[in-house]
Amino acid sequence: MSSVISIANLSKTYKGGFKALDGVDLEIERGEIFALLGPNGAGKTTLISIVCGIVTPTSGQVLADGHDIQREYKKARSKIGLVPQEISTDMFEKVIVTVNFSRGLFGKAPDSAYIEQLLKDLSLWDKRDSAIRELSGGMKRRVMIAKALSHEPEILFLDEPTAGVDVELRRDMWRLVSSLRERGVTIILTTHYIEEAEEMADRVGVIRGGEIILVDKTEAIMRKLGKRRLSLTLQEPLESLPAGLGEWSLELADEGHQLLYSFDANEERTGIPTLLRKMTDLGIGFSDLDTAKSSLEDIFVDLVSDNGDGKSAEAAE
Numbered sequence: 001m002s003s004v005i006s007i008a009n010l011s012k013t014y015k016g017g018f019k020a021l022d023g024v025d026l027e028i029e030r031g032e033i034f035a036l037l038g039p040n041g042a043g044k045t046t047l048i049s050i051v052c053g054i055v056t057p058t059s060g061q062v063l064a065d066g067h068d069i070q071r072e073y074k075k076a077r078s079k080i081g082l083v084p085q086e087i088s089t090d091m092f093e094k095v096i097v098t099v100n101f102s103r104g105l106f107g108k109a110p111d112s113a114y115i116e117q118l119l120k121d122l123s124l125w126d127k128r129d130s131a132i133r134e135l136s137g138g139m140k141r142r143v144m145i146a147k148a149l150s151h152e153p154e155i156l157f158l159d160e161p162t163a164g165v166d167v168e169l170r171r172d173m174w175r176l177v178s179s180l181r182e183r184g185v186t187i188i189l190t191t192h193y194i195e196e197a198e199e200m201a202d203r204v205g206v207i208r209g210g211e212i213i214l215v216d217k218t219e220a221i222m223r224k225l226g227k228r229r230l231s232l233t234l235q236e237p238l239e240s241l242p243a244g245l246g247e248w249s250l251e252l253a254d255e256g257h258q259l260l261y262s263f264d265a266n267e268e269r270t271g272i273p274t275l276l277r278k279m280t281d282l283g284i285g286f287s288d289l290d291t292a293k294s295s296l297e298d299i300f301v302d303l304v305s306d307n308g309d310g311k312s313a314e315a316a317e
């Protein structure tokens, strides 16, 4: 498969000397849904902003559909739609005027049938003649999506698309993402709703401290790093972990009613039988037990926390 976005050795040092990106190499394949995950301040927005031509890189190169984002800005940018984190638009303008205007900005001829369908897909058609400032927060976000899609881009960036939006908009958004994908649009999103990345994304990239630390197929990440978790519902709550259970990596949850044990599903010896025996010896009874696969969320927390590679999430920020 060919790359639709090609990022090579990209670095950004902001005025004041802060290095937000450090030698990022990343290839985004045509037609895929790519989720970019990283803690606050990792550099996600900076990366997206450079690809969209809003922020100038300090060094490195970005090609969008073969066009250099700096030297051939107009050509490159016309391929891209961006739904930013913040709502930024002329609040006094009418919805339909704003969306038509956005399309015109990219040099596309008016297409009233396309815009009508777009506004209908986003449940904005009835509001087309309203001034944007009169709309609810969720509706304003829908307008930002409509603007981003107004010129029929081949690549769509969604910067934290579901942060702070209601369930209905989230559902509509994912429906839209699925239908865009069917039409061959490449989608790159950043999200804190990691279970959505797990569900929607073909591949996941993890960014921390301005560096891409992992890129892989979503299910490969799950397989490689997937841990399982055993939850034991205790008969009597525990205030703290008994010293006698020190050799297992345990956690207490639900005010001491749940004992959680994370283990590697790929290991032959999980340590569970000895743990249960030891608990019996210590007189810790349980009334229920359950195991579950850890989510991408757990994996992500694992990756960005200090896990022996000498870097912690804090140090990276």
Ligand SMILES: Nc1ncnc2c1ncn2[C@@H]1O[C@H](COP(=O)(O)OP(=O)(O)OP(=O)(O)O)[C@@H](O)[C@H]1O
Pocket: 014, 015, 016, 018, 019, 020, 038, 039, 040, 041, 042, 043, 044, 045, 046, 047, 317
């Ligand atoms: N214009 C700027 N000038 C100086 N520093 C900046 C500027 N913009 C961003 N930064 C810094 O660069 C780092 C990366 O910021 P960025 O917004 O790219 O992170 P992010 O991964 O998108 O975070 P979040 O999840 O919080 O949105 C942060 O430490 C931020 O403070």
